[in-house]
Amino acid sequence: MNNVHEYSNLSCMNFDITKKQEDFISKVDSVCKSLRSIEEECYIEDRLNEKLVPEFSKIGMLGCPISKKYGGLGFDILTYCKSLERIGEEGNSMRTFFSVHTSIGQMVLQGWADEDQKKRYLPETTIGKSIMAFALTEPEAGSDPSSMNSRYEDKGEYYLLTGKKHWIGNGTIADIVTTYAKDRTTGKISAFIVDMNSSGVTKNEIKNKMGLLT
Ligand SMILES: Cc1cc2nc3c(=O)[nH]c(=O)nc-3n(C[C@H](O)[C@H](O)[C@H](O)COP(=O)(O)OP(=O)(O)OC[C@H]3O[C@@H](n4cnc5c(N)ncnc54)[C@H](O)[C@@H]3O)c2cc1C
Known part of the structure; x- marks a missing residue:
C-alpha cells in the first residue's frame, strides 16, 4: 500500500502526438509498406534489405532523434520509439538496424562525444552515407562486459586497439x-570511435541466426 501512495505522485508521460509527429510516422508507414515485399525476400535469403538505407534516408529516418545541428530531424524520443514500433512490424531485422545505427550508435555520440567528434561523424550518419554500430560484446564477455579481453595502448599519435568483438549488429556494414x-596497465575501460576502414580491422558475417539477421 505504501508503494501505491508513493508512486501516485509521479507525473505521467505525455503520449499525445502532434500533427508534425503524426505526419512523420505516416511517412515511416509509407516506406515500410514500400519495403514489405523486398524484406520478405531478404529474410528468407538471410541478407540485409538493400533498399532500407536509401528509402529511409529520403524521409530523414536515419537521423530521426539527432539534433538538426548535426543534420538530423531533431525529433523527440517518443516520435523515434513510435517510428521504431512501426518499423518493427515489418520484421525485427529492419528494427534492429535502427536500434543499432541510432539508439546505441548515433545517440551514444550525441550524448557522450565531444563537439569536434559530433561534427566530424554525425552528419554523414544522418544521411545514410555512414552506418554505425556499437561493439561491446566479445566471444567470452557478454552479460559481464567488464571481463572483456580487448586492450588499448596509447601510442602518442593514436591508440592501438587489440581484441575481438562478437554479435555486433550492423557489424559487417558499419563505417x-x-x-x-581496457588499458593494458591499469585495466580501466575506455570508449573509442573506430573508423572501420582503419588498417587491421577485419569482419566476418555470422550466418543462419534466428530472428535478428542484421
Ligand atoms: C543478434 C544479436 C545481436 C547483438 N548485437 C549486439 C551489438 O550490436 N553490440 C554488442 O555489443 N552486443 C550485441 N549482442 C550481444 C548481446 O548483448 C549478448 O549476447 C548479451 O550481452 C549476452 O551475452 P552472451 O551471449 O555472451 O551470453 P552469456 O553472458 O554467456 O549468458 C548466457 C545466459 O546466462 C545468463 N546469465 C549470464 N550471467 C548471469 C548471472 N550472473 N546470473 C544469472 N544468469 C546469468 C544470461 O541471462 C543468458 O541467459 C548481440 C547479440 C545477438 C544474439
Whole structure:
C-alpha cells in the first residue's frame, strides 16, 4: 500500500502526438509498406534489405532523434520509439538496424562525444552515407562486459586497439563503430570511435541466426 501512495505522485508521460509527429510516422508507414515485399525476400535469403538505407534516408529516418545541428530531424524520443514500433512490424531485422545505427550508435555520440567528434561523424550518419554500430560484446564477455579481453595502448599519435568483438549488429556494414577496451596497465575501460576502414580491422558475417539477421 505504501508503494501505491508513493508512486501516485509521479507525473505521467505525455503520449499525445502532434500533427508534425503524426505526419512523420505516416511517412515511416509509407516506406515500410514500400519495403514489405523486398524484406520478405531478404529474410528468407538471410541478407540485409538493400533498399532500407536509401528509402529511409529520403524521409530523414536515419537521423530521426539527432539534433538538426548535426543534420538530423531533431525529433523527440517518443516520435523515434513510435517510428521504431512501426518499423518493427515489418520484421525485427529492419528494427534492429535502427536500434543499432541510432539508439546505441548515433545517440551514444550525441550524448557522450565531444563537439569536434559530433561534427566530424554525425552528419554523414544522418544521411545514410555512414552506418554505425556499437561493439561491446566479445566471444567470452557478454552479460559481464567488464571481463572483456580487448586492450588499448596509447601510442602518442593514436591508440592501438587489440581484441575481438562478437554479435555486433550492423557489424559487417558499419563505417563507424564505438567500441570498448581496457588499458593494458591499469585495466580501466575506455570508449573509442573506430573508423572501420582503419588498417587491421577485419569482419566476418555470422550466418543462419534466428530472428535478428542484421
Ligand atoms: C543478434 C544479436 C545481436 C547483438 N548485437 C549486439 C551489438 O550490436 N553490440 C554488442 O555489443 N552486443 C550485441 N549482442 C550481444 C548481446 O548483448 C549478448 O549476447 C548479451 O550481452 C549476452 O551475452 P552472451 O551471449 O555472451 O551470453 P552469456 O553472458 O554467456 O549468458 C548466457 C545466459 O546466462 C545468463 N546469465 C549470464 N550471467 C548471469 C548471472 N550472473 N546470473 C544469472 N544468469 C546469468 C544470461 O541471462 C543468458 O541467459 C548481440 C547479440 C545477438 C544474439
